[in-house]
Amino acid sequence: MMRRGLAGQRLVATFLGGALLFNYPVLSLLDGSEPFFGMPMLWACLFVIWALLIAVVAWIAERGAR
Amino acid sequence: MLSGTVVVAASFAYLLVLFAVAWYGDRRAEQGRSIIANPWTYAMSLAVYCTAWTYFGSVGRAASGGVWFLPIYLGPTLAMSLSWVVLLKMIRISRTYRITSIADFIASRYGKSHLLGGLVTIIAVVGMVPYIALQLKAISSGYSVLTGSDDSGVFPFATASWFNDGTLYVALTLALFTVLFGARHLDAAERHEGMVAAIAFESVVKLLAFLVIGGFVTWGVYEGFDDIFARAFADPELAALLSLKTASTAGYGGWFAMTLLALLSVIFLPRQFQVTVVENVNEQHLRRATWLFPGYLLLINIFVLPIALGGLLYFGRGTVDPDTFVLSLPLAHGERGLALLAFIGGLSAATGMVIVETIAVSTMVCNDLVMPLLLSTERFKRSDHPDLTGLLLGIRRGAIVVVLLLGYLYFRLAGEAYALVSIGLISFAAVAQFAPAMLGGMYWRGGTREGAFAGLLAGFVVWAYTLMLPSVAKSGWLDRTFLDQGLFGQEFLRPEQLFGLAGLDSISHALFWSLTANIACYVLVSLARVPTGQEATQATLFVDVFSRGQDAPATFWRGSAQVQDLQPLVARFLGAERARRMFETYARERGVRSIAELKPDAGLVQFAETQLAGAIGSASARVMVSSVVQEEPLGLDEVMDILDEASQVRAYSHELEEKSQALEAATGELRAANERLKELDRLKDDFMSSVTHELRTPLTSIRAFSEMLLDDPKIDLKDRTRFLGIIVSETERLTRLVNQVLDMAKIESGHAEWHNSDIDMRDLVGHAVETTEQIFRDRGAVLELDLPDHALHLRADRDRLLQVLLNLISNAAKFVPNDTGVARVRLTCEAGQLRVDVTDNGPGIAPEQLGVIFEKFRQGGDERARPQGTGLGLPISRQIVEHFGGRLWVQSKPGEGATFSFVLPLSPEAGDGPDHAMT
The missing domain is CATH 1.20.1730.10 (Sodium/glucose cotransporter)
Structure with missing residues (x-):
C-alpha cells in the first residue's frame, strides 16, 4: 500500500515536471532557429524530453509492480 | 496509380x-x-x-x-x-x-x-x-x-x-x-x-x-x-x-x-x-x-x-x-x-x-x-414484453447505422x-x-x-x-x-x-x-443548494470508491422486492437464461442454495439494478427497478446519518483497535519486567541463603572450638594451639568471604576502586606463577609457564588482574590430580589483544556446568568432592575482566581437563578511564 502510494506520488511529480518542460518558458529556451546536430533544435529536444519522460514513467510504473 | x-x-x-x-x-x-x-x-x-x-x-x-x-x-x-x-x-x-x-x-x-x-x-x-x-x-x-x-x-x-x-x-x-x-x-x-x-x-x-x-x-x-x-x-x-x-x-x-x-x-x-x-x-x-x-x-x-x-x-x-x-x-x-x-x-x-x-x-x-x-x-409501460433483448440489440444496431x-x-x-x-x-x-x-x-x-x-x-x-x-x-x-x-x-x-x-x-x-x-x-x-439524498449517496460511492473496497456498495434506501419480481425484470433485458444464471451465482455468493431462498433485502435490489445498469444504463435501471420495488427513498439527512454513523463506527473501531494494540504491548512489557523482577528476587534469595550458609560453616567450627576451650581450661597446650590455629584459619576464611562479598557488591554496583597503572603483563603472569608454585609443589603437581619474548604493556589495575590470575591458577591447582597433575599458563598476543590460558588436566567440567560455574556460589564438580572455596572467585574474575573490556570463558571436555581463558584489549578503553574518580 505504501509502495503504491509512493509510485502514485512519483507519477504526479513526473506529470508536473513534464508539464513544466513542455510549456512556456522552458519551451522558448529550446526553440533555437539554428540546426542542432543537423536537426531542428526544438524538434530534437522535444523528442528527447518525451523519451526521457516515458522512460521515467516506465521505471516508476514497472518498479511498483514488484 | x-x-x-x-x-x-x-x-x-x-x-x-x-x-x-x-x-x-x-x-x-x-x-x-x-x-x-x-x-x-x-x-x-x-x-x-x-x-x-x-x-x-x-x-x-x-x-x-x-x-x-x-x-x-x-x-x-x-x-x-x-x-x-x-x-x-x-x-x-x-x-x-x-x-x-x-x-x-x-x-x-x-x-x-x-x-x-x-x-x-x-x-x-x-x-x-x-x-x-x-x-x-x-x-x-x-x-x-x-x-x-x-x-x-x-x-x-x-x-x-x-x-x-x-x-x-x-x-x-x-x-x-x-x-x-x-x-x-x-x-x-x-x-x-x-x-x-x-x-x-x-x-x-x-x-x-x-x-x-x-x-x-x-x-x-x-x-x-x-x-x-x-x-x-x-x-x-x-x-x-x-x-x-x-x-x-x-x-x-x-x-x-x-x-x-x-x-x-x-x-x-x-x-x-x-x-x-x-x-x-x-x-x-x-x-x-x-x-x-x-x-x-x-x-x-x-x-x-x-x-x-x-x-x-x-x-x-x-x-x-x-x-x-x-x-x-x-x-x-x-x-x-x-x-x-x-x-x-x-x-x-x-x-x-x-x-x-x-x-x-x-x-x-x-x-x-x-x-x-x-x-x-x-x-411501453403497459405492454407486457417478455423479452426485450431483441429490442435493445435493434436499438444499438440502428444507432450504429x-x-x-x-x-x-x-x-x-x-x-x-x-x-x-x-x-x-x-x-x-x-x-x-x-x-x-x-x-x-x-x-x-x-x-x-x-x-x-x-x-x-x-x-x-x-x-x-x-x-x-x-x-x-x-x-x-x-x-x-x-x-x-x-x-x-x-x-x-x-x-x-x-x-x-x-x-x-x-x-x-x-x-x-x-x-x-x-x-x-x-x-x-x-453551490446553490445542498445535494439531495440520492446525489449524496452517489457522490459518496464515487468519491470514496477506493476506501469502500470491492464489496457490494452500501445501500441507502429502505425497500424490498421479491425475487419473483426482480428476476423477470432483469430477464426482460438480458434474456431469461442469462438472468437465471446471474441470480444463481448471486445466490451462491450469498450462501443460499436456490434463487427462491434469497432474502428480499436492499442488497438484492442493488444487485438487480446493477445488472440492469450494464445493459440499459443506470438511470433507466433505476426507473425499471423502482417500478417493481416497494421503497421509499431516503432524505439527505438520513443518508448523511447513515454515512456519519458508518464513518464514526469505522473511526471508533479503528481507535479501539489501536488502543487494544497499545494495551497489549504494554501488558507484554509489564509481564517481562515482572518476570525480571521475580528472577532478581529469586537470585537475591539464593545469594542470601548461600552467603549465610557459607558464613555459618566457619562460624560453627569457630564456636565449637571456642566452647571447647572455654569449657575445659585444662586442655593441654598442643591441642589448645591446634584449636586456636583452626579458629584463626576459619576466621581468616570468614574475613576472606566477607571481603569477597563486599568486593562483588562494589564491582556490581560500580563503586569499586580501580587503581590503574601501566603494567607489563609478562611480569604479572610470572609473578602470579611464582606465588602459586608452592601449592602445586605441595600436591606433587607441575606448573608450566609459556611467555612471549617481548613485554606486553597495558593500562589496568595491577592488583585486580593479579587477583584474576591467582584465582584461575589456584582453581587449577585445586582440580589437578595429585602427583600427576600438570597445569600450564600461557600468555599470547593476537590481534591487538592479549590472551591468557590456564589449562589443567583435572576431571574437566560437564557441559551443563559450563555456564553455571560463573554464577555466584556455584562451584563446579561433585557436591562432596568439591574443594574449599567461596564460590565467588570466578564471578568476581569475570566482572574484573569485563571491566577492562575483555572476556573470560572456559572450554572443557569431561575427563580431559579444562582451559580457562581471558582476553584483554591492549589499549583498554575502560582502563584509560578515571584512575580515581571511580570510587
Missing part, C-alpha cells in the same frame, strides 16, 4: 483479416482463454487514439505548422502519467457500478439523472459526427489519390449522385462491420473482446505501415534525417516551420491550450473511455499502458516531420494536398506496393476509430437517449471545407466539456445534478457558438456575416473574438470561453 479493383479487393481482404482476428478473440473469450487479458494488448488497444487524423492529418499539420502537430501527442503522455490517479479511479468506479459509457458515468454520479445522460449523449453525438466524417473523408480521399481518379486530391464523388458515391458504401460497410463487431449479442458489461483484439491488431498495422513509409521517405527518397533537415534549413520558407515561433501565430498560449485539449481528450473521448475503462480486463494492465501507450505515440510521430518536409521539398507547396503525402510520396516514386501498404495503414486507423467510436456512442444513444424515452411512454450515416452526411455537406486536423480539434474541444462534471464528480462531493447540467449546457453552447458554427459558416452553409459583425450586429458577440478577446487562435479561444463557462456554471449552480 493503382486500379480501383485492386484497392477495393485489398481493403476487403484486410477487413476480412480483421474480422477473423475479432472472431478468434471472441471464440477464445468464450473458452475462457482471453487473448486480450494481457497488458500489451490493452496498451495497443489504447492506441485507437491515433486515427486517420494522426495517420494522414499529422503530416498535413506538420507541413503547415512544423512542430505544432506534437501537442496532440504530448498531452496524452502527460495524461497517462496521471493514469494511476485518474484512470484507475474511473475504472474502479465503472467496474463496481457497471457503468458502460461516459453518459452513464455522469448520469449515475449526479443522482441517476435521465436528463444529464441525454445531454451528454447529445454532446457526444454532435461532437463525434464530424470526427467520424473525417475518417470517411480520409478513406475516400486516400482511395482517390491511390487510384488517381482525381489528381488534385479533392473528392471525385462529391458531385456525383448519392447512389454512385463510394463513400456511402464505405460508411455502410463500416456500419455492417461495427454491428458485427460490437452489437452481435448483448453483454451486460458492454465488453467486446473480439473487437479489442481487432483494434490492438489494427494499432500494430498502422504503426508498422507508418514506420515503413517514414523509413522509405527518410532513407529511400532522401539520405537520412540530416539530408532532409539540411535541405529544409536551406529553404527559408521551410526553415520557418522548424521553430515554434515562426511556424504558427498561436504562440505559447496556443501550445498550452492544445496540450490541455489533448490531455483531456485522451481521457474523455467516448472511444478512449470504451477501450480504457469499459474494456479493461485487469486494473494492473494500466500499469504497463502508462508508458507503453505514450511510447507508441512517440514512435508513430518520429517520421511525421521528415515526411512532411520531404513532401514539401519534393512536390513544392500547393500542388499536392499535404494530408496525402503518406500516399503520394511512394506513388510518385513508383512504389505502388508501398502506397497500398500506406493506404491499408490509414484504413486501419480509420476503421479502428469508427468501430470503437460508434459502439461507444451507440451504447450512449441506446441507454441514455432511446431507452429513457421508451420507458417514459405509457404504451444512424451515427455512421450522420457522419457521411456531415462529410457530404461540410467535409471539403476543412483540413483533417481542424475537424479533429473541434471534436476534441467538444469532449473537453465532460471534464469538469467527470473530474468534479470523482473528487468533489458537492456537485449537484443542476450544477452538472448547467455546466455541460453552458460549455456545449459556447463551444457550438465559438467553434462549431464558425466552421459550418466557413464551409459555406451559413451566412458568414455573424462571424465578422457578431450576432445581431453586436461586435462583442463575434464568435471568434467573444467579448473582444483577440490574439488567441480559434481553438484556444473556444476552449477558454467554453471551459470557463462550464466550470463556473458547474461550481456556482452546485
Whole structure:
C-alpha cells in the first residue's frame, strides 16, 4: 500500500515536471532557429524530453509492480 | 496509380483479416482463454487514439505548422502519467457500478439523472459526427489519390449522385462491420473482446505501415534525417516551420491550450473511455499502458516531420494536398506496393476509430437517449414484453447505422471545407466539456445534478457558438456575416473574438470561453443548494470508491422486492437464461442454495439494478427497478446519518483497535519486567541463603572450638594451639568471604576502586606463577609457564588482574590430580589483544556446568568432592575482566581437563578511564 502510494506520488511529480518542460518558458529556451546536430533544435529536444519522460514513467510504473 | 479493383479487393481482404482476428478473440473469450487479458494488448488497444487524423492529418499539420502537430501527442503522455490517479479511479468506479459509457458515468454520479445522460449523449453525438466524417473523408480521399481518379486530391464523388458515391458504401460497410463487431449479442458489461483484439491488431498495422513509409521517405527518397533537415534549413520558407515561433501565430498560449485539449481528450473521448475503462480486463494492465501507450505515440510521430518536409521539398507547396503525402510520396516514386501498404495503414486507423467510436456512442444513444424515452411512454409501460433483448440489440444496431450515416452526411455537406486536423480539434474541444462534471464528480462531493447540467449546457453552447458554427459558416452553409459583425450586429458577440478577446487562435479561444463557462456554471449552480439524498449517496460511492473496497456498495434506501419480481425484470433485458444464471451465482455468493431462498433485502435490489445498469444504463435501471420495488427513498439527512454513523463506527473501531494494540504491548512489557523482577528476587534469595550458609560453616567450627576451650581450661597446650590455629584459619576464611562479598557488591554496583597503572603483563603472569608454585609443589603437581619474548604493556589495575590470575591458577591447582597433575599458563598476543590460558588436566567440567560455574556460589564438580572455596572467585574474575573490556570463558571436555581463558584489549578503553574518580 505504501509502495503504491509512493509510485502514485512519483507519477504526479513526473506529470508536473513534464508539464513544466513542455510549456512556456522552458519551451522558448529550446526553440533555437539554428540546426542542432543537423536537426531542428526544438524538434530534437522535444523528442528527447518525451523519451526521457516515458522512460521515467516506465521505471516508476514497472518498479511498483514488484 | 493503382486500379480501383485492386484497392477495393485489398481493403476487403484486410477487413476480412480483421474480422477473423475479432472472431478468434471472441471464440477464445468464450473458452475462457482471453487473448486480450494481457497488458500489451490493452496498451495497443489504447492506441485507437491515433486515427486517420494522426495517420494522414499529422503530416498535413506538420507541413503547415512544423512542430505544432506534437501537442496532440504530448498531452496524452502527460495524461497517462496521471493514469494511476485518474484512470484507475474511473475504472474502479465503472467496474463496481457497471457503468458502460461516459453518459452513464455522469448520469449515475449526479443522482441517476435521465436528463444529464441525454445531454451528454447529445454532446457526444454532435461532437463525434464530424470526427467520424473525417475518417470517411480520409478513406475516400486516400482511395482517390491511390487510384488517381482525381489528381488534385479533392473528392471525385462529391458531385456525383448519392447512389454512385463510394463513400456511402464505405460508411455502410463500416456500419455492417461495427454491428458485427460490437452489437452481435448483448453483454451486460458492454465488453467486446473480439473487437479489442481487432483494434490492438489494427494499432500494430498502422504503426508498422507508418514506420515503413517514414523509413522509405527518410532513407529511400532522401539520405537520412540530416539530408532532409539540411535541405529544409536551406529553404527559408521551410526553415520557418522548424521553430515554434515562426511556424504558427498561436504562440505559447496556443501550445498550452492544445496540450490541455489533448490531455483531456485522451481521457474523455467516448472511444478512449470504451477501450480504457469499459474494456479493461485487469486494473494492473494500466500499469504497463502508462508508458507503453505514450511510447507508441512517440514512435508513430518520429517520421511525421521528415515526411512532411520531404513532401514539401519534393512536390513544392500547393500542388499536392499535404494530408496525402503518406500516399503520394511512394506513388510518385513508383512504389505502388508501398502506397497500398500506406493506404491499408490509414484504413486501419480509420476503421479502428469508427468501430470503437460508434459502439461507444451507440451504447450512449441506446441507454441514455432511446431507452429513457421508451420507458417514459405509457404504451411501453403497459405492454407486457417478455423479452426485450431483441429490442435493445435493434436499438444499438440502428444507432450504429444512424451515427455512421450522420457522419457521411456531415462529410457530404461540410467535409471539403476543412483540413483533417481542424475537424479533429473541434471534436476534441467538444469532449473537453465532460471534464469538469467527470473530474468534479470523482473528487468533489458537492456537485449537484443542476450544477452538472448547467455546466455541460453552458460549455456545449459556447463551444457550438465559438467553434462549431464558425466552421459550418466557413464551409459555406451559413451566412458568414455573424462571424465578422457578431450576432445581431453586436461586435462583442463575434464568435471568434467573444467579448473582444483577440490574439488567441480559434481553438484556444473556444476552449477558454467554453471551459470557463462550464466550470463556473458547474461550481456556482452546485453551490446553490445542498445535494439531495440520492446525489449524496452517489457522490459518496464515487468519491470514496477506493476506501469502500470491492464489496457490494452500501445501500441507502429502505425497500424490498421479491425475487419473483426482480428476476423477470432483469430477464426482460438480458434474456431469461442469462438472468437465471446471474441470480444463481448471486445466490451462491450469498450462501443460499436456490434463487427462491434469497432474502428480499436492499442488497438484492442493488444487485438487480446493477445488472440492469450494464445493459440499459443506470438511470433507466433505476426507473425499471423502482417500478417493481416497494421503497421509499431516503432524505439527505438520513443518508448523511447513515454515512456519519458508518464513518464514526469505522473511526471508533479503528481507535479501539489501536488502543487494544497499545494495551497489549504494554501488558507484554509489564509481564517481562515482572518476570525480571521475580528472577532478581529469586537470585537475591539464593545469594542470601548461600552467603549465610557459607558464613555459618566457619562460624560453627569457630564456636565449637571456642566452647571447647572455654569449657575445659585444662586442655593441654598442643591441642589448645591446634584449636586456636583452626579458629584463626576459619576466621581468616570468614574475613576472606566477607571481603569477597563486599568486593562483588562494589564491582556490581560500580563503586569499586580501580587503581590503574601501566603494567607489563609478562611480569604479572610470572609473578602470579611464582606465588602459586608452592601449592602445586605441595600436591606433587607441575606448573608450566609459556611467555612471549617481548613485554606486553597495558593500562589496568595491577592488583585486580593479579587477583584474576591467582584465582584461575589456584582453581587449577585445586582440580589437578595429585602427583600427576600438570597445569600450564600461557600468555599470547593476537590481534591487538592479549590472551591468557590456564589449562589443567583435572576431571574437566560437564557441559551443563559450563555456564553455571560463573554464577555466584556455584562451584563446579561433585557436591562432596568439591574443594574449599567461596564460590565467588570466578564471578568476581569475570566482572574484573569485563571491566577492562575483555572476556573470560572456559572450554572443557569431561575427563580431559579444562582451559580457562581471558582476553584483554591492549589499549583498554575502560582502563584509560578515571584512575580515581571511580570510587
